[in-house]
Amino acid sequence: MKKWAGITLTAALTVGVLAGCSNGSDSGGSKDTSGNGASGNNSSGKSTPGKTTTIDFWQLDGTGTQDFYVTLIKQFEKDHPDIKVKMANIPEDGFFEKLNAAFAAGKGPDLWGGWYSPDEFERGYIAPLDEFIARDQYDMDKYFQPATALRLKGADGHYYGLPRDMSNAVIYYNKDLFDKYGVPYPTSDWTLDDFHEAAKKLTHPDDGIYGTDLFASDFNAITGNPIIWNMGGDVASDDGKKVKGYVDSPEMIKLFQYAQTLSKEGVNAPSSVMQTAGDQGPFSGGKIGMSLGFLWGYNDIKKAGFKAGAVGFPKDAGSANNFAWTEEVSWYMNNKSEKKDAAWAFMKYLSSPEVGKQAIDTNFMWGPPMPSVWEEKGLEQDELLKVFLEQAKLTTKAPSYDRNRTWNEVGSMFTQAYTDVVNPVDGKTYKDPAEVLPKVADEMQAKIDELLSQQ
Template sequence: MQHKHLSRRRFLQITAATAGLATLAACAPAGTTAPASGGESAAQPAAEQITLTFGHHWEAAFRPRQEEFDRQYQERHPNVRIESTYNTWADHNQIVPTWAAAGTLPDIIYVHGRYAFPWNFEGILISVQSYVDNDEEFNVEGIWEEALRLYQFRGEQYEIPYDHGPLILGYNKDLFDEAGLDYPSPDWTMDDFLEAAIALTDPDKQQWGFSGDLPDFGNGGNGSMLYPWGARLMDDTETQILLDTDEAREALQFWVDLIHVHKASPSPAESQAFEQGPWISGRVAMDNTASWNTPTLASFAPFAWDVAPWPQGPGGRGTGSFGSGFGITRDSKHPDAGWEYLREYLSVDGMRFMWGETGRGSPARKEAYDAWLQSEAAPEHAQYFLEALDNYAITDRPYQTLAGGEILDVMNRQRDLLRNGETTVDAAIEAIITEGTPILEEAAKRLQGS
C-alpha cells in the first residue's frame, strides 16, 4: 500500500526490521529511573502473590524499556509478577478477538483508538470509570479531552490513552535550502503551501514538493485533508457522511490536483520506486507528519528536517489527531491490581519515562510533553505538535461506529482510485455516500438494538 505519511503500521514495520534504533534505545538515560510511583501510589500493604498478564505490541527495540519499567514496578510491588506477550501491531488487532473468543484475554491490553469502540461494544474490556471517579490522585483531567474521547463508551471511560498526536507539516530543510526558499512559517496558507510545492518539484531529479499520496480517511488523515476547508467526513453521530458539500469537493480536488495537474506530488506508481517511500528517501520536500513518525525520521531520514503548523485553508486552520491506550479486559482476575499498575504506568512520570524521554511519541498528558520535546527524536520546532493539540487538532472520525472498518474500506478504495487518476472527485464522493450510508445505518441499528 502507498501512504502519504508514515502510518503507525508502517512505522512499526520499519522499526521492527531494523535493529539498534538509537532513538528507541531501551536503556534509560543516565541518571533516569522509572517513576517510583507516578507521584500517585502509596506504599502497598502485604498482599497475596498475583500475576498480571499483558498483551503488548512493542517491537523488539522498545521491549527493554517496557521491561525496565516492569522490573522497577515489581520492586515497588513485590507481590506482583508481570508476564507479557508481544504481538506485532497488525497481529495484535487480530489476536485480541481470538483471545476474547477463547476466554484467554490478558489482564491488560494495548488498544489502538480505531479498535476501542468495537472492542468495548463486544465487552472485551471493562469500564474503568469507577476507578477514575474514586482515585483522587489519578488526574484524568490532565489528559487531553481529544485523547480521552476515543476510549469512552456509553458515557464511561473504558481505556486510558498513553499517546495522542496530531498531523502537521514536516519539511526537508535540505531541499528548501537548495532551492533558496524560506522554510514554512506559522502564517502559511494552503496557497503558500501549493506555491512552494510546485517550486520544489523537479521531474529530472525525481523530486517533488509534497509526498502526494492522499491520506487514509480516518486515523488522523481526513482531518489534514478536509478541515482547512471547513469540511467534515461525517456528523457527530457517525451516521451521516458529510462529503456532499462544496467545501469537501474543493478540499479533495486540491489534493488530487497536486498529483495529476501540478505534478507536484509523486503518483502511486512513482512512489513504489522508493522502498521506504519518497518522503523518508529524501525525494519530497514536504509531508503531513504525525508525532508518532518522528522516531523513524530521526533514525532513518538522510536529510535535515523540521516541522511547522499545518497551513491554514479557506475554512481556517485544522488537522486530525489520533492515538492509542491501554485497558483492563473482562477476563482479568485482578482488575484492582490492573488499575494499580495503569495508574502508575499512565501517570505523568510514567508517560515521561516510557514515551517522552525515549522520543517514542507525544504523551497524552500535557505535563509529560516536556520530556518528549527535549528528547533526541523530537525536531527543533516540536512545540508545534503541542500547539496543534491545544488549539486546532481534532480526533478524526470514524471512531464511534461499529462500521469503522467497513466504512474506511469504502472510503479508502475511492481514495486509491483518486490517487491513480481513475475516478473524479464527484464520482468518488457519490460512491462513498452510496456505498457507505447503508453500512453506517446498519451499524447504528445494531448498536441501538444491543
C-alpha cells in the same frame, strides 16, 4: 507502533463471547459479578496479604521496545512486590485477531494496549474505569484534552482506558530542498494556495524530487490530518453514523479537486516513489519537499540526512478554523478479569508522568500523553517537537475511523473513490469528484445503516 488505521475487534464476536476471563495465575480476589465491570468498592481483584497476584499483559509494539517494557515491569514490581506482570509481545499485524481468539477461548489478558472507536465499549468486554478513577481521585485532565475524552469515553460518559501516549500530525518539510530551490520556508499562517505554489517549485522529476506526498492516499490527504476540518467540512458525523452530506459535501469535493490538480501537475509523488520503505517513506530519503508527519516517526526524521522543519497544516484562504489531528494508543482492562485492582495499578503506572519521562529519555520511545511532562522536559526547545506540542493544544476531533467501528467496513469505498479521482491506476483517466462522491456517499451510508441495524 504505527497506527495508520483504526482496528477494532471483529463485529462477529458477541459480548458474551468477548467477556472471557483472564487465565493468569493466583487470582487474588473473587470474580466480579456486579455486571458493570468496575471494581471500586467491591472485592474483585483485591490483593490478599502474603499472596502474589499475577496479571497477564499484552502489547503490540515492535521488538525494539521490549527492553524498555522489561525495565518498566521490573520497576513496577519492585514498588508492588505483591504483583507480578506476565508480558506477551504480539506483532501488530494480527494482534487484534489473536486478542479476539483469546477472549473467545476465555483466556484474554487482564490488560492490553491498543485503540478502539468509542462504540466498541458498548460490547461490554472492556472494563469501565470510573469507580477506580473516583476511588483514587485520579485526574484525567492531566492528559491532553479533549483528545483523551474523545478516544476513551463511551456514549455512557464512562472512561474505558488510560492513554499510553500522544501522537499528532504536522507537515514535515525538507529545509535543504527549500534552500536548494530558493523556496521560502512555510509559516504557521500559510494557505492551501501557498502549499500548492511551494510544491510546484520543489518538484524536479529529472532529479527524482517531488514537492509533496501529502496527496498520495486518502489517509495522508484527508483522514490523517485536519485539512478538511479547517475547510469547514468533515468525513462523517461526530458519532460516525452519517457520511451522506459529509463525503459528498462542497468542501470535500473542493478538496478532492485540489488534490487532483496537484496529481495532474505531477507535484505529488507517484506510487513508484512512494514504495520507499520507512515510517516517513521517501521523505526520509530526501526525495520529498513536504510530507505528512507523525510523532511516531520523529526518530526517523531525526536520523534523516538533511535538515528538517515542521509546521502546522495549510488552511483554505479565509478559514477561521484551526483544528489539529491528535491520536492516542491506550491501555484497556478486561471486564471479567479477577485481578482488576492489580491491573489498575499497572495501568496507572504505565500512564504516569514517571513512565512518560522515561519514554522521552529512552530514545523518545513515545510522546507522553501529559502536557506537563512535555513542558518539564523542555521539549518545546526542540524545533520539531515544539510544533507537535503547539498542535496538541488546539481543538481536535476524533479521526473518522475512530468514531464508529462501521468505518472498517466502508473505509475501502472512500479509498477507492479517492484513487479514482486523484490517483487513477492508468494515470490518465481522472474522474470528476462531483460525480464520484455523491454515489460513494450513498453506498457508504447504505452499508453503515445496514451494519447499525444488525448491532
